[in-house]
Amino acid sequence: PEWNQVFAFSKERVQSSELEVFVKDREMVGRDDYFGRVVFDLNEVPTRVPPDSPLAPQWYRLENRRGEGKVRGEVMVAVWMGTQADEAFPEAWHSDASYVHGEGVFNIRSKVYVSPKLWYLRVNVIEAQDIIPNDRSRLPEVSVKVQVGNQVLKTKICSTRTANPLWNEDLVFVAAEPFEEQLVLTVEDRVHPSKDDVLGRINLPLNIFEKRLDHRPVHSRWFNLEKFGFGVLEADRRKELKFSSRINLRVCLEGGYHVLDESTMYISDQRPTARQLWKQPVGIVEVGILGAQGLLPMKMNNGRGSTDAYCVAKYGQKWVRTRTILDTFSPKWNEQYTWEVYDPCTVITLGVFDNCHLGSAAAARDSQIGKVRIRLSTLEAHRIYTHSYPLIVLHPSGVKKMGELQLALRFTSLSLAHMIYLYGHPLLPKMHYLHPFTVNQLDNLRYQAMNIVAVRLGRAEPPLRKEVVEYMLDVDSHMWSLRRSKANFFRIISLLSGMISVGRWFGDVCHWKNPITSVLVHVLFLILIWYPELILPTLCLYMFLIGLWNYRFQPRHPPHMDTKLSWAEAAHPDELDEEFDTFPTSRSHDVVRLRYDRIRGVAGRIQTVVGDIATQGERFQSLLSWRDPRATSLFIVFCLCAAMVLYVTPFRVVALVGGLYMLRHPRFRSKLPSVPSNFFKRLAAQTDSLL
Template sequence: MKLVVEVVEAQDLIPKDGEGSANAFAEIDFHNQRSRTRSVSKTLNPIWKQKFYFTLDSLESIKKQSIEVSVYNERKSFPYRNFLGRVRIPGSGVANRGEESLQRFPLEKKWFFSHVRGEISLKIYISPDPDTPPVEIEPEEEGEKRVKKGEEEVKEFKKVATTRHISKHQSSSPAAVPVKMPALSMSVPAEEYKLKEARLNLGERWPAGDKQVSTYDLVEQMNYLYVRVVKAKDLPPNPLTGSVDPYVDVKLGNYRGTTKHFEKKTTPEWNQVFAFSKDRIQSSVLEVFVRDKEMARDEYMGKVSFDLNEVPTRVPPDSPLAAQWYRLEDLRRAGDTKVRGEIMLAVWMGTQADEAFPEAWHADAAAVQGEGVFSVRSKVYVSPKLWYIRVTVIEAQDIVPVDANRAPEFTTKAQLGNQILKTRVSQSKSLSPMWNEDMVFVAAEPFEEMLVLTVEDRVSPGKDEILGRLVLPLTAIEKRLDHRPVHSRWFNLERYGGFLEPDPRRRELRFASRIHLRICLEGAYHVMDESTMYISDNRPTARQLWNLPIGVLEVGILGAASLAPMKTRDGHSTTDAYCVAKYSQKWVRTRTILDSFGPRWNEQYTWEVFDPCTVITLGVFDNCHLGGGDGGGNNNGKPAAKDTRIGKVRIRLSTLETDRIYTHSYPLIVLQPSGVKKMGELQLAVRFTCISLMNMVHLYGQPLLPKMHYVQPFSVSQVDSLRYQAMSIVAARLGRAEPPLRREVVEYMLDVDSHMWSMRRSKANFFRIMSVMSGASAMLRWLDEVSMWRNPVTTVLVHVLFVILLWYPELILPTVFLYMFLIGLWNYRFRPRYPPHMDTKLSWAESVHPDELDEEFDTFPTSKPHDVARMRYDRLRSVAGRIQTVVGDLATQGERLQGLLSWRDPRATALFVLFCLVAAVALYVTPFRMVALVVGLYVFRHPRFRSKLPSPPSNFFKRLPSRIDSLL
C-alpha cells in the first residue's frame, strides 16, 4: 500500500527573499519518510504539481499517524531556508484512491511569533500501486537518448572552444563559459547532509565508583548475562548405541543458544560463551540442558537451572569469574533427583567492557547458524608490515646469447608475486650489458614470495629468450633503516636446473653468467594512503625509527539511526549493519546487529597517535555473509555476495580540540548511479587526548615522511603502482583472517578508485581552486576600487598609509604581521565548532548530470556501447582542449618573459636593454622613496587621468615572440 501526496500549489505566501517574493518549496514528512518538491523562484503563488509516494506498514497504522507538509523559502546563504508555514493532516481522514479531491489548507504557525499567511492545495489518498509507474526504457532506446543528449553537449563545448571573443577573465579558466546541464531532483533537503550534534549522556549510566568508567566512558553501558560453558564429564552413554554425541542448549525465555556437538565423547570441552542482553530478558530462570544428538530425536541427558536474582555481577578489571562443576538434574523426575554426569559452568552479569564480549554468542544473532556465526562478531585486525624492495640492476657479465650472429638486446625482468618490472634494453651491445636502473616492489611480513630475476634476450618483438635466472628469498635481503648506502653484490645466474629446467643430467651447465645488483629492504610508510591525502599513519615500518606517541585517540561507536533497507529477507526489507574503523595499522570491526535500522553497538576503541595531521576513517556496511538466505554467498552457482557499503565518515585529528568529547551524528552519504543519497546517520563519540603538548608543537615543524622518502623519492607512476600493490596485499592478508575483513570493505575504506576520471570531481577541484583564489581576487578588486576612486575616503586613507609606510619602511613588515595577527584574533570567534564532514555541495554531488554519474560508475575499461563511449570521448576531448588552451596561454606568457633578453626579436631586446640601462642610471641617482612615491601615485591616480587604451608596457609585452610559432 502507498500513501500518495500530490502537492499542487500554494497561494499568497509571505515574501522572504528581500525582493517582495519567495523561492518556495514544500517538504512532506510522514512517519520518518521525507521528500521535497522542486524550488519555484521569484513568486508568491508557486505551482508544483508533484506526486510523492510513501510506504505504509498497514491500513490501521495510518490512522494513528499524521502527514506534515511544510513550506520554506530557499536561500543561498545561512540560514539556508525560511519557514513560510505548515499544515498537519490526520491520517484517519485520508481517502482511498478514486475518492480523493483537491483540498485547500490554510498555513499554520510553527512558533508563536511566526508570521504566516497563505494556503496550500493538496491531494492525499491511499493507493495499492503508484499512479504512474516508471516507464521501462529499453537499453538501446536509453543509449540513443544519452548519445543524442551527449552530442548536443559536445556541440555546445565545441562552440565555446572555438569562440574567439571571450573576455580576459573567461579565457583564464577552463570553466569560464559553463554549459548548463539539468540537475538531478533532490528528495532530501540540504540540512539532512549536515553534521548534527547528538545530546548523549555518556558515562552517566555506568555505576558510580566503577573502575571501568575512566577507560570506557564514551559509550552507554549495556548489561549482559554471560554463560560460559566449559566442559562436561562422566556423561552416561546411550543404551542403544553405547556412545554419546553431547552438546549443550542454553535457554533463557524465548532465546536459545547451542554449542557444537562432539561425536562419541563422554568428556567434551566446549569453552563457549553466550551473552543475553538484559533489556531483552523475558524470564527469571536460566536453564542449561545437556543433550545427546541422534538421527531421529535428540535425547535430554540432564539440566542445570539458575535463578537470575542470584547471579553475581562482575566488573572489569576484576579477574574472570571461576567456573565450577554442577551436577545434572534429571528431566523425567520431579524434585532434585540427580543423574550421572557433571558440567562446568560460569554465570555472571557484566557489560560490554567484559573480555568475553567480543567472542560471545549473542542472543540478538540467534538466527545466524554455521560459518555465519564468526562473521557477526567484533574483531580487531592489524595490517601487515609492508616493506619496499629496492632492486638496482647495475650490470651483467659473460652473457651467452641465443644467436651469436645477431646483436643482442639484453633486458632484466624482476618478479615478486604478481608484481613484474622490466628494465630497458641495454644500450651496450656487448656480452656485458649495463642498465643501472631501479625497480621497487612492495612485500609484507611474513615474506611468502621469492624475488625472481631473469636476464632475457629480445629475439623478436613479443618474444624474449631467458638466458639466466636468479631466485632470492626475501629473508636473505639486507634491511636498510636509514639513508646510508647499501653495498652492491655479484650473484651467479642459473641457466639450467633450478627453477628453469630441473634436469639433474644437465647440472654441470647450470652456471651461465653473473649479475651485479644493489638490493635492500626499506621500511614502507603507508603508500596506500599517501596519494589520497587521507593519511592515517606516517611512521616507517621499522619500529627502531618510531618516535614516542604524542596522544591517544578514543572513539566510541555508539550506533546508527534511520539506516536505509539494503536487502530483502523472508519477504520484508532489512539491514544487518556493522561498522569498520581504520586508523594507522589497526582496523576494528564491530559486531553485526541483525534486522535493525537503528543498531546500537556501544563499542569503544583506542589508538596511539604519532602525528595529529592524520585521518581516521569509519565505514558502515551491510553484512551479506550470514550463512544461508539471501546473502549467504555462493549458493546454487551464484556469485559470492559482497558486503554492501552504507556510508563513510572521515575525521582529521588536527581539527579536534584536545581533551574534548565530540558527540555528533554523521550523515552517511553515498553517491550512487541515481545520484547522491543519505543512507542514515552514524553516532560517534570522539576524544583526542594529548600526552605532550611540546612534542605535538615540535612535530609541526618536522618532515611528514621518513628521510628516505626525500633522499630517494619515488616518481608519480611508482607511487600509483606501489599504492595499488600495497592495497592488494593488505586486502589479501585481512581477507585471510577469521572472520575475514573482505576485499570490498578494504577497497572502500582506502578509496581505491579515487584516481579514476570523473567529470564531477574535476568540476569540484576546479571550483576548489577558484575558492582558494577568491581571497586574492577580492584583494585585487579592492585595490581596483581604490585606484578607481570608487570610495574617495578609502582612497585618501590608503594614500596616507602608503606615504607613511614609504617614509618609514621599517614599519612595513611589522604592520603586515600585526594585521595578520588581528585577523587571526577576529576569526577566532568564527572558528568551526564541529569536525569537518563530507560536503555534498563541495563535491558537486547534488547537481551532477545523470550521464556524468553513469560515466563515473562505468567499469574500466568501459563496458558501454560504442556510441556512448564515442560521445564521452568527444566530450573529454573538448574539455581537455580548453584546458590545453589555458596551459598554452600560461606557457606563452612565460616564453615572452624569457624573450626579453634572448634576442629572438632583436629590436625588442635592444629596446629593453636600453631601457634597463636608463632605468639603472635613473634609479641610482633618484632616491628610492621618490621612485616608490611616483609609482604609487601613478597607480592610484584618478580615473580622469586614465586612458582606456592598454599601457605601452602591456603593448610591448604582448608583441614579444614565443615558441608557439614553432608548434605543429
C-alpha cells in the same frame, strides 16, 4: 559433557524476570522435552564491572520438568550482569544472532586486525657476464625481467650488443613479512619484436638480503644463472658444469621508507618500516563507535528489507571491526578502541558495511553503507567530541544518504613540545627526500601495497574482505572522474576568489568609489612610506587580528564528507556512469565515442588556457631575446634611463610617486589601457611558430 559456551542477552530486549537454563539431549532439541533445568531470578543476579575478576561458576542441581523436586545431575553455570568490556563478550553467542549458522557465527564477531609489515625491495641490476645466446651466430640484445609475487618489472634492453651487458637500473617492489614470495630473475634475449628467448634464470629467497635503514651503500653480489629448463630437465648434470653465466645485483630491503598503502591525502601512518627508527608517540586517540541511525535496507530477507551492519575503523597498521548487529536500521555497538598517535596530521577512517556472509550466501560481497574520515589535527586535545556523521555514498544514480554514524572521539596529547616539533618536521621519513621515488613509481607501488594488504587481511579468520579493504583505502582515487575534476577546478577558483576580491577592492579604492576608504588608504600609504620599518609588523599584526576574529567561527565538530564540495549533487547521470565504469571500459562503442568527444571538448578549453599562460610567459622572455628588435631596443633604453633615475632618487620618493600614481583620482585616468599594458601585449610570442 563440557561446553564452555557463553551466551549474551541484551538488557534492552529482556522482558522476563527469570532466566532458565535447560539441559537437553540431541534427540530432544526439536521437542519441548528436556533432562532438567535451572531457574535464576534476574533481580538476584550479581553485577560484574571490569577490572573485577571473572565470576566463578558454581554447580546447580537440575530440576525435573514438572518442578517436583530435583533430578539426578548437576550443571556448572556462572550468571552475571556485565558490560561489553567483559573478556567473554567478544566470543559470546548473542541472542539476536541465534539464527546465524555455519561460518556466519565467526563473521559476526568483533575483531582486531594488524596490517602486514611492508618493505620496499630495491633490486639494482648492474651487469651480467658471459651471456651465451641460443643462436651463437649473433650477439644478444639482453634485458632482465624480475618478478616478486604478482609484480613484474623489466630493465631496458642493453644499448650495445654484447655478451657482457651493463644496465645499472633500479627496480622497486613491495614485499610483506613473512616473506612468502621469492625473487625470480630471468635474463632474456630479444630475437624478434614479439619474441624473447630465455637465456637463464635464478630464484632467490627474500630473507637472504640485507635490511637497510639509511642511504649507505649496499655491497653488490654475483649470482650464477641456471640455463632455462636446465634445473628441471637435467638436474643430474648440474654439478658437472664448471662454467655458467652470472649476474651482478645489489639488492636490499629498505627500512627507512614508509610504504604507502593509502592515499597521501588520507594517510594514517608515516613511520618508516624499520621499528628501530620509530619515535615515541605524541598522543592517544580514543574512538567510541556508539551506533548508527536511519540506515537504509540493504537486502531483502523473507520478503522485507533488512540490514546487518558492522563498522570498520582503520588507523595506522591497526584495523578494528565491530560485531554485526543483525536485522536493525539503528544498530548499537558501544565499542571503544584506542590507537597510539605518532603524528597529529593524520586521518582515521571509519566505514559501515552490510554483512552478507551469515551462512546463506557465501559468495556475496559486503555492501558499502558509508564512510567517515576525521583528521586528528582538527581535534582539540583532551576534549570529547560526540557527534553524528552522515553516511554518504555515491551511486550511479546519484548521491544518497544511507544514515548517520554516531561517534565519540578524544585526542589526548602526551607531549606538547614534541607536537610543536612535528609541525616543522617533514611529513614522511627522510629517505623519501634523500632518494625520492618518481610519481609513477609511487602510484604503482601504492597499488601493489594495497593488493598485498587486501590479500593478507582476507586470509584472517574471520576475514576482512577485499571489497572492505579497498573501500577503506580508496583504491580507485587515482581514476579519472569528470565530477572530481570539476570539484578540484572549483576548489582552485575558491582559492583565487580571495585574491580577486582584494583586487576588486583595490580597484574601487583607485577609482574612488568610496572616497572615505580611498582617503584612509592614502593616509596609511603615506605612513608606511614615511616609516617603512612598520610594513612587516603591520602585516603580521593584521594576520594576528584576523586569526583571533576567525576563532569565533571555528567548527564545533570535525568536518565530514561535503556533497557540495565534492560536486556530487550537480553531477550528470552520464558522468556518474562514466565514473563507475570499469577500466578498460565495458560500455558500448556509441557511449564511449560520446564520452571521448566530451573529454575532447573539456581538454580543448584546458589547452586554450594553458596556451594563454605560455603566451604570457614567452612575452616576458621576448623582452630581452631580440625576437622583436624594436621592442627589445625600447625596453633596454627604458631600463638604462630607469637605472640612472633610481640611482639618484631616494627609494621613498620613488615609492611615493608610484603609489600616488596608482591611487590617482578617476578625473586623471583614461579609459584606454595603460602604456605598459599596450607595450606588453604587443610583444611577440611563439604562437606563430606552432603548426
